[in-house]
Amino acid sequence: MPAPQRKHRRGGFSHRCFPTPQTAMTPEAAGPPDRGWGWVVAAAAFAINGLSYGLLRSLGLAFPDLAEHFDRSAQDTAWISALALAVQQAASPVGSALSTRWGARPVVMVGGVIASLGLLLAPIPSHSFAGSGWALVFAPALGTLSLYFSRRRVLAVGLALTGNGASSLLLAPALQLLLDTFGWRGALLLLGAITLHLTPCGALLLPLALPGDPPAPPRSPLAALGLGLFTRRAFSIFALGTALVGGGYFVPYVHLAPHALDRGLGGYGAALVVAVAAMGDAGARLVCGWLADQGWVPLPRLLAVFGALTGLGLWVVGLVPVVGGEESWGGPLLAAAVVYGLSAGSYAPLVFGVLPGLVGIEGVVQATGLVMMLMSLGGLLGPPLSGFLRDETGDFTASFLVSGSLILSGSFIYVGLPRALPSCGPASPPATPPPERGELLPAPQAVLLSPGGPRSTLDTTC
Structure with a gap:
């Protein structure tokens, strides 16, 4: 037989006993950690930025060989990078929407596979395919990084964005060496293998639930795009x-x-x-x-x-x-x-x-x-x-x-x-209005993580 509910009288109001701190987690008690695994996420975002933008900026070294092999003009081959960059940036909202619906980890991992395949296939028509893979990795990675930081957020973002320049300095001479040694086919094949490292980088983007997260992912496509x-x-x-x-x-x-x-x-x-x-x-x-x-x-x-x-x-x-x-x-x-x-x-x-x-x-x-x-x-x-x-x-x-x-x-x-x-x-919860005379205050609910998204525990009382 359940224990009778205790009531406390204070100022004429009747209150239910609140759960103990072990059964309820208040939103104010948590926030971006600003340390720990967040720096691993920053390193992953650094690598993701380098393997997308940095690699794209270095591809111009292969254009003369491609132009000669396919008997195309320099203007024609220049469209390779232009189309890849356009697809990568214009399709970024799609990567954001998919990440909002299913999480950043699987989206970035799939994007790494697509970008790698785009470099492994025929070079001229497939670089827009590689761009679609790169579109799935940048925004989810940077958005996940922002969740892990508050006081050092801009510094962490700046660190991640330096991956572009660092990768350009490393990949440019490496790509030239690959072109001289293996030709453009072998060079693109090895670049495809290097790009596949986007997948383990995506695996490092562990999800972090913060108070104020939406209770469920948006189901409407327009809502997922954030328009x-x-x-x-x-x-x-x-x-x-x-x-x-x-x-x-x-x-x-x-x-x-x-x-x-x-x-x-x-x-x-x-x-x-x-x-x-x-x-x-x-x-x-x-x-x-x-x-x-x-x-x-x-x-x-x-x-x-x-x-x-x-x-x-x-x-x-x-x-x-x-x-x-x-x-x-x-x-x-x-x-x-x-x-x-x-x-x-x-x-x-x-x-x-x-x-x-x-x-x-x-x-x-x-x-x-x-x-x-x-x-x-x-x-x-x-x-x-x-x-x-x-x-x-x-x-x-x-x-x-x-x-x-x-x-x-x-x-x-x-x-x-x-x-x-x-x-x-993290967003603060709305303030609970003072109860009317004789009204019972609702007990706080704890937010737990589950594979299907955030859910609440059952309402508990003393």
């Missing part, structure tokens, strides 16, 4: 600014080396310009991540400032004087490239670090995918516009000035973001 985030004013402002920034941000990825050649530098001098910009970019991501986590300046203001500095950096790159001679190392252009790399690298972690404050920690995976899609729109329009201006004017000066102006316009829109964002930690 409802555009109804939030702050996110809409951020989306518009990011789309404009994307129109100029990727131009140096494509045209910085040709611009250096136009300025009179030789091949090795142009390569040095690209290298110093990449090194400045990678170092600034870590430094800016640490700076942002100190809380001295609100993240939206840092985002606007470093975005504006990136646009001004492109202006400087476009306006440096002509440096003549094949033997010249191009001191002014090198200095401008360093300035640009530092500002662009500082901007990168802030774009993703500001998302939890805009959409809440529960929407960060979907928001990451949408940001990638928005930047892909600018990435598809910016480089062709830059090439058109080069053909019309004879050099890249107008190209870099227009690209810098697009970035400055987007940074100006960022000023409309709230100065102080709400806490990006």
Whole structure:
């Protein structure tokens, strides 16, 4: 026979006895751990970024061999990377939606297999297939990383994003060695095997349940894509600014080396310009991540400032004087490239670090995918516009000035973001209203993990 329920009288109200702390977990008692396995997730995201963006940036070394074998022009083979990048970024919301529905681990692991197969198959038509695999890995990995960190979130994101530059520095000479040793077929075969390492990296993305997580994954496809985030004013402002920034941000990825050649530098001098910009970019991501986590300046203001500095950096790159001679190392252009790399690298972690404050920690995976899609729109329009201006004017000066102006316009829109964002930690539960006279307060429920998603324990009483 169950024990009779005890009632306590206080101030005329009747209360049920609350469960003990062992049977109920209050949402305030937990939060992002900021340590431990989170750094393993950061390392996995670092590798995922390197095996997607870093590898994609290095594939251009194989284009001359592909153009010769298939009797295609350089413009035709250049579409390999363009299509792969477009598919990767434009399809990122699909990776976010699948991750929201089934979790990041299986989605990233499957994406690694697809990307690997895309490199193992016929090279020209299949790179968009590889891009679809890469689209499944980046947003889920970065979103999972954001769940593990609060105080050091931007630093962790910056660390993960340095995988791009580090991988480019390592894979570029390695790919050239593979091309010289095994030819393009053998090189792509080995790159496919290397890309398969995305699968064990995905296995490291252990799920983390935080208070405030949605009780069940969204069942509607539109809800899974997160399109409802555009109804939030702050996110809409951020989306518009990011789309404009994307129109100029990727131009140096494509045209910085040709611009250096136009300025009179030789091949090795142009390569040095690209290298110093990449090194400045990678170092600034870590430094800016640490700076942002100190809380001295609100993240939206840092985002606007470093975005504006990136646009001004492109202006400087476009306006440096002509440096003549094949033997010249191009001191002014090198200095401008360093300035640009530092500002662009500082901007990168802030774009993703500001998302939890805009959409809440529960929407960060979907928001990451949408940001990638928005930047892909600018990435598809910016480089062709830059090439058109080069053909019309004879050099890249107008190209870099227009690209810098697009970035400055987007940074100006960022000023409309709230100065102080709400806490990006776990959401607090709604306050329980005071009971009416004679009403019993509901007992708290504990949230447990299960394979089918979060569920609640049975209501228990003393």
